[in-house]
Each structure stands twice: as C-alpha cells, then as structure tokens.
Amino acid sequence: MATTIEQQGQVAEDWRVGLSDEQLREILRHLKLCRYFDERMEALYRQGKLPGAIYSGRGQEGTHVGVAFALRKDDSLFPTHRDLSAQLTKGLDLNRVMAQFWGRIDGYTRGRDGNSHIGDWQGNRTWTVMSHLPIAYPVACGAALAYQRRNEPRVAMAICGDGATSNGRWHEALNVSAIYRLPVVWVVNNNLYAYSTPNPLEFPLPTIAERSSAYGMPGVRLDAQNVLDVYRVAHEAVERAREGGGPTLIESLSLRWRGHAGHDPAKYVPQELLEEYMTHKDPVRRFEQLLRSRGVVSEQDVADLDERVRAAFEAGYEYALSSPFPEAGDVTKGLFTDDGYWASEPGRGGGTQA
C-alpha cells in the first residue's frame, strides 16, 4: 500500500538525506533559478515581449528539482510542459532554452516547437515534450525496456500531472511497467487541479498513490513543500529501479500558483488555498530558510546566488534575441533522417527580425 507524508518524521534524523553541502547549495541554485526564470518569463509575456505561450510551474519547484536531482546524467526524464524546472535541473542550457522560447535556431528544437515543449535527448536525456498527456508514459516504458534488456544500470523517470492520471495510457504504462518489472519511476505532480478541474472531479479515491497497490508496486504520497522529502523518496525509487526492484509510483503534492497557461487567471482556485500555499508552503523560501538555519549558506551567499541567477537570465535573454531565426526554406527539412538536416549544422541566415 501507499506510504504517506508521515514518513517525513524521518527527515529530522538525517535532515540532509545524505547530501553534501555542495549538493544542497546546488539544489538551492536550481530552485532559485527556476523560480526567477518563471517569474521573469511571465513578466515578459505580459509585456508582449514573448511570443507563444507560457506554462508556469511556480510553486511546484519542490517536485521538479527534487525528482530530477535524483537522476544520473544517463538516466532519462520524460516530463510535461509544466516541468521545465525539472529539465533545467537535469542539465538543459538556459541560453538554448530561452532561444527556444523566442523561436530561434539555437533552441533545442531549432524553432520547430516553442516554450516548454522542449527536450534534449542526445545531450541530457530529456524527452522533447508533447501536449497529449501522458503521451510519454508509454515511451518511458520503452527506454526502461532497453536498459533492462542490455543490463545497463539506468532508470527512466516520467512526470505527469494529476490530470493525466485519468487517461487510459496512464494505466497501460503502469501496468506494463509492473508486468516486466521495468526500471522506471512514475511521478505524478499533483497540483490539485487539471486546468480548472479539482481533484474530487478527477478521481474517486482520496489519493492517486493508493492506485499503486493495483499494480503491485510501491506507492508514496508526499508533500512537495520540502524539496528534500521529494528528493529522498525519488532517490530511493530511482535506486530501487536501478537495482532491479521495479517501478514506483510517487504522488507529489503542491499547488500551481498561476493559471494553466499565461492567459488563465485561475479564479477557480480559492484565494485562501492559494495564500496558504504561497505563505506557508513555498518550497523555495522554505529550503533557503533551512539551509540558512543549518549554516550551509549565509545571507551573503544567498544574495550572491540571487545575483548570479539574475545575471544568468539576462545573459540568456540576450543570447536568445541575438540568435537567428530558422531559415524559412528549411521548413520541410528534417522530417526524416534521409535529408541529413539534423546531422548537420543548420543555416544561420534567418536574421533576428521576424
């Protein structure tokens, strides 16, 4: 059966869950960068300076950073559009991420897709996100199958939201992963709403994690306000999968602070609930306070970090706007491998004005 948040009591005994000071500071850097990125991108979107869409993951960084930090570089990650913070934690380059948002040739998809429909399979083993969720859940089974068949100590992790757990593929993938005992970790980022539909209209039982018993796999439900809780559970699941122990279902709870996309004011979320999460369950602020109280970072360290994050964003913004657009004549290229488009450097003659 699913275990629950009660396990958080263990954190007091080993609050740092085996991580070094350097690793803890790295987690803080990811949290800060992802939060700052999310806030600034929304501001640029509202100023009309950003084309396309944005899908804020603000408030959910505890899940994103916690699970992604548990992966090794050659483990694979299959996220959604809401999980850019997890992709950044896995290693995506901020400059290239921002070039993608502005439709430039240096974006990871060379302008074929925008915003957080991003990924870097060759470099960081992250899936290029698609919208039809949980479309990557079955695909994660395939990557995990390859690791298992070749006896490689690698793991596939897939993330979806609570909304996607209603889709038939969610069941297919969990069922298949359990039958073949695949090295895969299923993360459900339960942010309480599927767009505007609240949990009680999505599923009849109190939790998603308890479905794990139907598949004969461990299930864990936890609160993502403490990133180290998320990391500890994800790390256990990843290493169990790596050692042949099969899949795990993790339900990580948070609240999406912003709307489904940039246009959505999310008036369906009660104000008290939002204030509770923003005031008392902010994973970024809580982790910063934890590291300061434990003496891992000083006030000055945090100020320096904030400045580095700001500078990285500004550099990324500049990089994106100076990267050329794709050449219009390349629109039909790269559909198949036959024309060699992706095996060669793309043309850079598209200019920087649309």
Place this chain on the structure above:
Amino acid sequence: MATTRVESGAAGHGAEPRGKRTDQGEATYLVAIAEALWEEMERDERVYMLGEDIGVYGGAFKVTEGFIERFGAERVMDTPIVEETIVGMALGSAMEGMRPVAEFQYADFMSSGYDEITTALARYHYRSGVPIPVVLRGPSGGGVRASSFHSTNPEPWLAHAPGLKVICPAFPSDAKGLLKAAIRDDNPCVFLEHKWIYRRIKERVSEEPDFLLPIGSADVKRRGDDVTVIAYGMMVHLALEAAETLAGEGIDVEVLDLRTVQPLDRDAILTSVTKTSHALVLYESHRFLGTGAEVASLIAEEAFETLDGPVVRLAPPNVPVPFSPPLEDAYLPQVADIEEAVRKLSAW
C-alpha cells in the same frame, strides 16, 4: 513477374502453421514477410518484435510462428492488449538504440494506438533530430469477409500524419525487400500487409541476405500503352486480372503498383500517365479523401496537358466495410468494375 494464385480460402484466423517455400523456391507473401523478419533478427541483435500473441501462439496469422523458439521471449515479446503502449514502448526503445518491429493483430487496431503513432512516433524526429528506427506492421484490407473491424485500410490516416513512411506491398518479393529495408531504416515505417494476399500469391523470392528494395519507389507490374491503372495492395492483383481481359479487346493496360504510399513515387506516376494519356486511380481506402485522391490531384496538376480524358477514381464508398458478401462485393472495386472503368476511359 511470374505469379501463381494459390486458392487457400479466406486468409487468416490462424489455422495454418508458418509455411515453407515450395520445392521450386517460391514463397507466399506471408512466408516472404516471415523470412524478412527472421533474416533481420538473425542479422542484427538490436532488432526485436513486440505485439499481442506473437510468441508461443505465433501471431494471429502465424507470421511469427517458430520465432520464439529461435530468438527467445525477450526478442519475441508478448504484450498485454495495450496498443498505445506497444507503440510508445517501440518509440522509447528505438530512442535508446533498439530496432523494434511491433505487430498489430489487425491494422484496424492501429486506431487504438493512434495518438502514440501520429503524435509521438511521427512527430518526434522533426522536433528533436533523434533517429526513430521503428516498424509497425499488421494485416490490412478487405475481401476476406472479416467485416468492419478486421478489414480496414488505414493508410490515408497514417500517410497524412507527417513523419511516417507507409508501405503497402502487393507481391511476395516486394514485401520481403521492403520489410527488410523498413527494418534497416532510421525512420518510423508502417508496413501494411494485405491479408487477402497472404496465402493467395506466391512467386520466386530472393534469398540474398541484403535483398532490399527502395522505400518510395513504384513498380510497373504490366507494361501497356493505352491506359494507366495506378493501384497498390490487393487492387494490383484485380487490375492485372482485368488487364488480361481488356487485352483481348485491344486495350493495352499499364498497371503501376505504388508499393509505397508515403513517400509517393511522383515520377513513376507522371511518367506512366504521360505515356498513356489515360489515368485510372484504383484504391481500397475510401474514395473520399482516400489515397487515390492525392494521386489524382497530382496528375491533374502536373500532367494535365498530356491527358486525353478525365482522371478517374475507382474506390469504395465512404461507409464502414460491410460483412455480408453482396455488400462487401458492392463495397470493394471488382474486376468487372475495373474493366468497365477502363473501357469508358479509353474511349476518350
């Protein structure tokens, strides 16, 4: 190309074991497909198969019978009834360097995996550059009294999803050479086997280990000067039969077998039509927005000045494939329908 018809009744439903070649070295279409799979499994250990009942049972049509004994359950992988996940697993394992061949028990059930096929599998490379060496194969088409859910021709749905190669062979040699090429291709290929052909048609087939045919290349199955019939799959065989009758009436029919729907061999179509000035587009997918609609448009746009008459389409009406024999016969183009259409067309 010499062919022989084998009257073995309605194909399918798993009554026969995997066949062997005849003493003369001829292979049925089904045996040619099994040989292609076997040879590629032997050649490249990254190749594996997955699907429903393909292991111990040997597949609904017995294409993979005997494979599990030779290659084991890991490379001949029985799955639950999970079409979306069969496709997704094929994709994910291909992204990690394996070369999956997924069997659909009937091509009809590709609709149960449609989102993973047309959204995930088809569109991944264009947005990422990752090679996707996946083959989806399954029996398609009608004419065997299998009714609505076991007779579909899904090639237009698939060919309309950018990023898939769609192969529809009509002959054993073409099936073998194209399937081996598909397995070696770094792109998603949908290989549609016609169940009516499985045990009906046999011919001498190459045993050369590297016998490959180019994907996207049509083939003239019968040379003629008066009318071009453009077809693929089962319709090729009906066209060849009609052509024999019409030859006795002095109408010399050229039969062009597309072999591949996507990519479409534009040059072969235009070359033949330019020669004959008469084009009949014959296809088994629905007439409305079906495969031949694209072929007819191509001819109208690119070869208009060479035509002596309208581009004519002959294809099923836009209804589900019916069961009762008179209804299915009315649904599918028949040899007599082809003869009649060619006679009218050649009068121009």
